Amino acid sequence: MTLPKPAEIFDRDAEWHELARFVGDERPGATLGVVSGRRRQGKTLLLYQLAQATGGFYFGATEATATDSLRRLGTALGEHTGAPGPVHLPDWAHAVDALLALGRDRPTTVVIDEFPYLARTSHDLPSIVQHALTPGRPERIGSRTRLLLCGSALSFMGGLLAGSAPLRGRAGLELPVAPLDFRAAAGFWGITDPALAVRVFSIVGGTPAYRREYVQDDAPADAADFDNWVTRAVLNPARPLFREARYLLAEDPDLRETALYHSVLAAVAEGNATRGGIAGYIGRKATDLQHPLTVLEDAGLLVRDPDPLRSGRSSYRITEPLVTFYEAVMKPAWTALEQRRGADVWRGAQRRFTSAVLGPRFEEMVRQWAGRFAGPETLGGLAAQVGSATMTDPATRTSHELDLVALGEQPLGGAPRPVLAIGEVKWGRTLGQPDLDRLDRVRELLRRRPGADAERTRLLLSSAAGFTEQLVAASAGRTDVLLVDLERLYGGD
The missing domain is CATH 1.10.10.10 (Winged helix-like DNA-binding domain superfamily/Winged helix DNA-binding domain)
Structure with missing residues (x-):
């Protein structure tokens, strides 16, 4: 059964789907998920609503001593389980086992938000969680707790499952909230x-x-x-x-x-x-x-x-x-x-805003459009890498700055990687025929370059100020030219 996303959550369909799948897993055995993302992205709302929708347990950690945090967690557990008073938690090993015990009868969502606050005062906490989730341990086998650790300190959260970190190999979900x-x-x-x-x-x-x-x-x-x-x-x-x-x-x-x-x-x-x-x-x-x-x-x-x-x-x-x-x-x-x-x-600050903020961000948005929203039919393939690049002309010893280069997947067998598109992106300048001519020349340079397949490279021109009539007319009969205006950026592929 699917878990409807609450109306309070805007967008985040993919994140909600992954979380719902994780907490709805009926298989026996406690499991671990890690949710990360910078502050103010809506992680707390997402996880709190998940706990509410599934009848689970949510605990938001604060900057406090280990003793105080254990006391707060015990109080929250007592209220959640209907105990006559706070649950006594002498240490984190007992605390984690108490969280696993919540899932004895059914899959149970358990959220520990701002986990780095707890680990900062109890450095062995990740190792304690690792031990609690050891395969074959009775407390894990007899539990269907779906434990979600969430944090905003990306440097800490990124290392939680990396390399030789204690929890590496223990998580069944690693979800970034961007x-x-x-x-x-x-x-x-x-x-x-x-x-x-x-x-x-x-x-x-x-x-x-x-x-x-x-x-x-x-x-x-x-x-x-x-x-x-x-x-x-x-x-x-x-x-x-x-x-x-x-x-x-x-x-x-x-x-x-x-x-x-x-x-x-x-x-x-x-x-x-x-x-x-x-x-x-x-x-x-x-x-x-x-x-x-x-x-x-x-x-x-x-x-x-x-x-x-x-x-x-x-x-x-x-x-x-x-x-x-x-x-x-x-x-x-x-x-x-x-x-x-x-x-x-x-x-x-108008000129500075346009040159240092608006122009570069617009270029990045167009690159994101090419990598995320433009379909394979638009670019002639699925873009695997999109970025900006510098192309050197050996004959004239000049460099060509390309605001956009979209590469396809690397073919098997060492064949040259296809260059799906190269592009010129400008916020405040109307693009015209000279811009298309320049991209044509750069494509010819690419075709002579070993290691790149530019035979079907498309030429992308994007401008918030629009295009000259000459450019529009010149591109009308060419399937290899893409004109991306603001309306297409926000509504088309």
């Missing part, structure tokens, strides 16, 4: 104007809490209201969203040198996407950046994108739009913003 994609975010904010949706997404991204608690449901009414909305909701010191980007770094316990991490993020926000570029911007050696870059990646704030056309070359980008907006627009004018001069700051 921010909403740009299409879902537009629906969540109630925005039907694609151009406005791009602008809003470029600032707040797809984090659900930024729509509700952080701006009190204040969304721009229309395109004309966007500037006023930025001033009153984002650049307003009285709104929680104002300091949120700074708190994102402070919340992760592994991010101790916040000044260094902010400098790295500022470098990337300024367009320094390579390790060498970041090092030059912050005045460090490239070899000194391995640790901070790794920590920021583990925390989910940075991602390293391999160049699809050049092995060993990669670039970094900030995953959270609000962090990019903060580093590019807010931090340089922080004093003025604290003095409530948000309207003045915003007027002076």
Whole structure:
């Protein structure tokens, strides 16, 4: 029987389906699932509603001593089971066995939210859970508890099942809860104007809490209201969203040198996407950046994108739009913003917002469209990797920047990997025939290059400003040219 998703949960159909499948497993034996994701993505709502819908047990951990946490858990267990008083839990081994005992009679959902808080004061807790779930152990065999451990500290949660970690091999579910994609975010904010949706997404991204608690449901009414909305909701010191980007770094316990991490993020926000570029911007050696870059990646704030056309070359980008907006627009004018001069700051930041925030985010959205929403018929195959790339012309010794390169699956037998599409993406410039001609030339270079199959490569042009009549006419009779405007970005494949 399927478990209906509660009306309070927006989108998250795939996540709900996986959770419902996991907790509804009728087989004997306790099982473990791990749910992770940055704060404010709706994990707590998702898991609380799951526990409610299945008659399960939900416990939200807090920052407290081990003794206090055990006391709170015992009290919650007593209330859940109808015991005359709190359940006495002398240690975590007894506590985990008490959770397994909840599932003696039927599959029972048990959620421990913010598990890293507990593990931070009881370092052996993951090992205790591992022991409790040992195959053949009577307490596990006699239980059908579906234990879900959830956490927002991505560096910790990512290591929970990795390498030689105690719980590796014990989990039957590993579910990341990511921010909403740009299409879902537009629906969540109630925005039907694609151009406005791009602008809003470029600032707040797809984090659900930024729509509700952080701006009190204040969304721009229309395109004309966007500037006023930025001033009153984002650049307003009285709104929680104002300091949120700074708190994102402070919340992760592994991010101790916040000044260094902010400098790295500022470098990337300024367009320094390579390790060498970041090092030059912050005045460090490239070899000194391995640790901070790794920590920021583990925390989910940075991602390293391999160049699809050049092995060993990669670039970094900030995953959270609000962090990019903060580093590019807010931090340089922080004093003025604290003095409530948000309207003045915003007027002076328009060019910077477009070049450092809006343009790069729009490019990433088009790449996401190609990788997630464009069907195999659109690209001539299923895109396995989408990124930006640099293509060198050996004859003229010039480089061609490609905003989009979509690669297909690697064929068996060592055959060249198909290049499904290359593209030009611009937010504020109308694309025309010269842009198509340039992509034609780059495709010819690719066709002469060993190791790449570019015989059926399609040429993708995307612009929020539209296309010239000449380009539209030239592409009308060509099946190898894709014009992606805002309407297609948000509604088509």
